[in-house]
Amino acid sequence: MPRVADHDARQGQISDAVQRLIVRDGLHAVTVARTAAEAGISVGLVQHYFTAKDEMLLATFTRVNERFTARVGELVNRGEVAGRTIAEMLRQALAELIPLDDTRRAEFLVRLAFAGQAAHNARLAAVQRETLAHVRARVARAIHNGTACGEVPEGVDAAGQALEIVAFVEGLALHRHIDPDGTPDSAVLAALDDRLGRVFTGTCRRTGIS
Template identity: 55%
Template structure:
């Protein structure tokens, strides 16, 4: 009997193949047969782990969201160790979801494809809604922490600020993906940094990066 770890590893292998197909050819190109070929396994093996294409897509979308959140968690953990200003933690975390380079552009292409399908698939829609809720909650918590350390004025409402920041970042991301020449990565980052600077106006003692420094497009 296969180990649970082997079972999960195979499902992740299929999810990664789905992502590559979407990035190269779009969501409509995803079939069980095409995914199996991309993953280098048999159609029967894919069907052993996923009873239908919709089930396979649901898992793949969840994997995309989880992978992004894992990167952000690792980034924030490293930043906390060196005492990075909270404003810059938020900037770096949001930058992870922006198509600033080839790798992140591919990730966003996959996420965008699933977002479109989520409008007609309630299960995908639930994953999307949950991800948005978590994003706003994380930003709101960052604002709360920043109020406690002095980076954000105590009178600001963390939920209102979280909604504004999330919406602003998502808007920049859409423009950056659709028109990278009209809105280059550096300009998008500068705009987001300026928006955050209007919220995080105070001074915190925990700081290792000057206000003008921004995350690079890898």
């Protein structure tokens, strides 16, 4: 067990170093040598865990997604305890994809770098598709749950709306990244509320649905 824990910790140390390089200097700065220096370990140790730059980027992308998933899980748990609506919890979850603070900005830059590499790498592209499908499925499930409790009208196409909502959020995230001064927090969150408000138009008849 300690060896597994040590292995995971070392991979995490390397992935965190990759993220810092991407945020500070861009993807071009990510090399085995620079990653080793950033992580404070030897080149040989980095090569023991990762044989190529794409492998390091994939591990970093996966780590970012795990952190996002964990945060969303915590938000949903707290929201259920507080009796928040499904729309409110979905709004909080989707806001985690938008670079509204340093943590989310760093994660967004990793996703952006990964998307660029995935455009020319079939394996990375497959991971990207699976990740996107998972996010859309989570949103569709929230819409289904909203229908069950009365927040969403009957007959709404959950899958279709999930696709549109996720694409909308990705657009907001990109605009925020490109022009942060022109897209303040209040405007971004108001736009997100408006988009969700077109789907979640009712009042929940009961609580505890997630």
